[in-house]
Structure formats: structure tokens, C-alpha cells
Amino acid sequence: MRPHHLFLALATLGITGMSHAAVSPVLVIHGGAGVIKRDMTPAQEQAVRTAMAHALQDGYARLKAGGSALDAVAAAITVLEDDPNFNAGKGAVFTHDGSNELDAAIMDGNTLRAGAVAGVEHVKNPILLARAVMEQSPHVMLSGTGAEAFAKEHGIALVDSSYFRTEARWQQLQKALKEDAAKQPHADVETAKHFGTVGAVALDAQGRLAAGTSTGGMTDKRWGRIGDSPIIGAGTYANSGCAVSGTGWGEFYIRTVAAHQICMKVTQMRVPLKRAAAEVINQEIPSMGGNGGAIALDAQGHISIPFNTDGMYRGWIGADGVPHVALYGDEDDGTAELPAPADSVAQP
Numbered sequence: 001m002r003p004h005h006l007f008l009a010l011a012t013l014g015i016t017g018m019s020h021a022a023v024s025p026v027l028v029i030h031g032g033a034g035v036i037k038r039d040m041t042p043a044q045e046q047a048v049r050t051a052m053a054h055a056l057q058d059g060y061a062r063l064k065a066g067g068s069a070l071d072a073v074a075a076a077i078t079v080l081e082d083d084p085n086f087n088a089g090k091g092a093v094f095t096h097d098g099s100n101e102l103d104a105a106i107m108d109g110n111t112l113r114a115g116a117v118a119g120v121e122h123v124k125n126p127i128l129l130a131r132a133v134m135e136q137s138p139h140v141m142l143s144g145t146g147a148e149a150f151a152k153e154h155g156i157a158l159v160d161s162s163y164f165r166t167e168a169r170w171q172q173l174q175k176a177l178k179e180d181a182a183k184q185p186h187a188d189v190e191t192a193k194h195f196g197t198v199g200a201v202a203l204d205a206q207g208r209l210a211a212g213t214s215t216g217g218m219t220d221k222r223w224g225r226i227g228d229s230p231i232i233g234a235g236t237y238a239n240s241g242c243a244v245s246g247t248g249w250g251e252f253y254i255r256t257v258a259a260h261q262i263c264m265k266v267t268q269m270r271v272p273l274k275r276a277a278a279e280v281i282n283q284e285i286p287s288m289g290g291n292g293g294a295i296a297l298d299a300q301g302h303i304s305i306p307f308n309t310d311g312m313y314r315g316w317i318g319a320d321g322v323p324h325v326a327l328y329g330d331e332d333d334g335t336a337e338l339p340a341p342a343d344s345v346a347q348p
Contacts, residue, residue, distance in 0.1 A: 032312070055077070088126075092215075096222040108208070262281075
């Protein structure tokens with residue numbers, strides 16, 4: 001193959017590995033999609049908004065200091081894993097048997113390296129373990145006790161399982177168990193499905209993209225169920241042209257390979273990011289009976305945050321250094337008419 005033909009072929013796939021021109025860093029995060037109505041107390045709502053802003057600021061500080069997109073993604077998700085208002089890390093939902101089983105994944109779009117963990121019960125920050133799997137092992141995904149043995153060998157913090165418990169999540173399980181015993185369907189969507197997952201996508205000053213996702217899964221899950229979050233291509237994916245983290249009913253994200261599909265539309269089919277994300281999240285997944293949302297970012301700094309639920313915890317921060325946070329479906333998150341970054345090229 002002639003050299004210029006090879007370059008074009010690789011560019012189409014978004015895996016050129018070539019150096020990138022300097023761009024304005026961008027970080028986008030989510031804290032889950034679902035039935036999010038204005039029935040939180042003012043204190044609860046403020047706590048969520050504060051945590052989201054903190055995650056944005058912490059991750060963006062890494063970008064401004066010259067850190068990588070991976071650094072920003074890991075930093076932002078760690079903040080959300082440590083906050084009990086989200087279904088990841090502390091505050092994760094309970095399984096049918098009363099335990100917490102945590103999943104996470106991270107991916108470097110520049111190299112297509114990825115790391116993931118599934119079903120861990122004592123890892124304080126699963127996103128940090130996922131990154132260690134990517135950077136310090138020959139594997140992509142580790143699970144259960146093996147993943148925790150790897151964590152211990154590599155100095156990743158382990159905690160007693162009681163660390164993850166919150167009373168609100170425990171009562172959510174008790175309600176689900178009563179409905180199970182009465183052979184009733186779960187009465188609310190928060191109990192019935194997979195919401196509250198956290199995630200981040202970032203673009204650094206070198207033009208590199210990364211994506212990460214972390215979750216406790218779904219309340220009352222059984223048999224070691226694993227959703228889309230730690231599955232590369234389903235709930236988490238990044239290449240050199242696109243990065244995506246999803247949140248929603250994981251089985252449908254797995255079946256559609258949602259995150260990968262969005263990025264392939266962008267890098268192979270040259271579909272604009274917003275349209276590509278909407279086609280998968282707001283058309284294909286609902287047509288199959290699923291729901292949820294996603295955050296997506298391309299190499300020019302364009303942002304897309306589609307969701308088909310009542311609301312979605314979401315936020316972004318860019319060149320102005322100001323964190324933008326929104327929770328409700330009718331709330332302007334600042335991205336609807338967001339202009340392209342000044343130093344970017346027009347989308348095809």
C-alpha cells in the first residue's frame with residue numbers, strides 16, 4: 001500500500017497515532033440519567049451540583065497543568081466515586097444479596113489502550129484500578145477476587161465493604177426485595193433499572209481524547225450481573241477522534257455497542273458528533289425498549305450530551321474555566337448552541 005493511502009486508511013479509523021496540534025482542553029462529565037425531577041430538597045440538589053462542579057474543577061486543573069486526558073478523566077471520576085450522591089464507589093447500589101459490586105473502565109483514545117474491572121467489592125476507587133489494569137498489566141479486564149488481588153499488588157486502596165453503604169441505597173434494596181417477594185414489578189425506575197452511573201470524557205491540550213465510566217450497577221441485581229460500563233465499546237470508548245461514556249439501561253448499550261457505534265459514525269462515516277450520538281442514544285436504543293444518556297466529545301472540542309429520560313446529571317468545562325452543571329431535562333446545560341472552539345476546524 002502506498003504511504004499516503006495507508007495514512008488515509010488509518011485516519012479514517014481514527015488511529016493514526018500522529019501528533020496533534022494544540023487545542024483548548026475540554027472536560028465533560030455525567031452522574032447518571034433517569035427519573036430526575038424537582039423533588040430533591042434544596043440541600044440535596046446543592047450537594048449534587050457542588051459535587052459535579054468539584055469533579056469538573058479537579059479534572060480541568062489536571063488539563064490546565066499540562067496533564068493528559070486520562071489524568072482528567074480519572075481525577076473527575078474519583079471525585080464522584082467518593083460522593084454518596086452517585087451510584088459509583090461510596091453510595092453504590094446493593095445487589096440482591098446485600099453486597100456492592102462495582103464496575104469501571106477507562107480508555108486512551110490516542111493509543112486505544114483500555115483497562116476495566118468488574119464485580120469488585122473492596123476497591124475504594126474502581127476507576128483507578130481500571131487505569132492500573134491498562135497501564136500495569138497485559139490485560140484489558142479483570143474481575144472479582146482476581147482484580148482485587150491485582151489491586152493489592154499495585155497499591156490501589158482497598159476498604160471494608162461497609163464503606164460503600166448508605167442508608168438510602170439500603171432502603172432502596174429493601175423496597176425491591178419486598179416487591180420481589182410479592183412478585184410485583186419494581187414500582188420506580190430508580191429501583192428497576194440502571195441509573196446513577198458516573199463518567200467523564202476529556203480532550204487535552206495535545207488533542208488526545210479519553211473516556212471513563214464507573215458504576216455500582218443496578219439495585220437488586222443477581223448472578224454477578226455486569227452492565228455496559230466496564231465493557232469497552234458498550235458504555236465506554238475512545239479513539240483519536242471521539243470519546244463516549246454512557247449511562248442508562250446497560251443491556252441495551254451492550255447490544256448496540258453504543259459508545260463504539262457513536263465513535264465509528266464520527267470517525268468512519270464523518271457524521272457530526274451531535275447527530276451521531278443522537279442517532280444511537282435517542283433513536284436506536286429507545287426503539288429497542290432501552291433508555292439512558294451519554295456524553296460525547298470529539299477531537300475539535302465539540303460536545304454532545306443526548307438523553308431520553310426525564311433528566312441527566314451532566315456538566316462541562318472548557319476554555320473559560322467555568323464549570324457548567326445541569327440536572328433536569330428542561331434545564332439549559334449551555335451546550336445546545338455551544339459554538340465550536342475558536343481554534344477548531346469545522347465539523348464535516
